[in-house]
Amino acid sequence: MPFIEESDLLDLHKDIDKAQIINERLLDQIKYKNKELRKNKIQRNVFAGITGLLAVFILAFTSFSAGLSSNRFSRQDTNLLVSIDSLDAVKTRIDNLKAQNDELSLVKEFYLAKQFLEKETVYSVQVQSFVDNNLTLASDALTNTLFAKANPYYSYSLGTFETLKEAQDFRKQLVKIGFDDAFVASYKDGQRLKIESPN
Numbered sequence: 480m481p482f483i484e485e486s487d488l489l490d491l492h493k494d495i496d497k498a499q500i501i502n503e504r505l506l507d508q509i510k511y512k513n514k515e516l517r518k519n520k521i522q523r524n525v526f527a528g529i530t531g532l533l534a535v536f537i538l539a540f541t542s543f544s545a546g547l548s549s550n551r552f553s554r555q556d557t558n559l560l561v562s563i564d565s566l567d568a569v570k571t572r573i574d575n576l577k578a579q580n581d582e583l584s585l586v587k588e589f590y591l592a593k594q595f596l597e598k599e600t601v602y603s604v605q606v607q608s609f610v611d612n613n614l615t616l617a618s619d620a621l622t623n624t625l626f627a628k629a630n631p632y633y634s635y636s637l638g639t640f641e642t643l644k645e646a647q648d649f650r651k652q653l654v655k656i657g658f659d660d661a662f663v664a665s666y667k668d669g670q671r672l673k674i675e676s677p678n
Contacts, residue, residue: 600667602646603636606658
């Protein structure tokens, strides 16, 4: 059994502390974003209600103006034009709110997927492990990649699958293109549970 130097042990403890701090910060950010999402949803609902009431009021006012006598016909045209301009502004605002809602839905889907990955058992195909943390392999373009530390190694896994079969099929494809040592592992709460059957 290899001997661990005290300095290496201290470095490992520092790495663990740093990872815990990063995790706490990420959880705080998620909580903040969830509060922000709820706040924005309430604001959209209130604005939609006010907009609906305003549209009803404008339509009622326009209908009332249309019922006036013919000697006020030119004045009615002015009110109608103002109402149409107001409706265009309301329509533009509604379109903007729909676009914001779509963006918020994407953010919500991301957080729901992240929560799913943290709570459920998922499968991934490990393609490499290193003694040193090789950050040059990490890239923002690799969004579906797991970087896990299993003392004393850092492992790199591709894909996140809900079923073992999906992960096994993906492993077969990776083996065909040259990743002969690739294997399927199950993860829960960001920790590897076990190495799965390659079939």
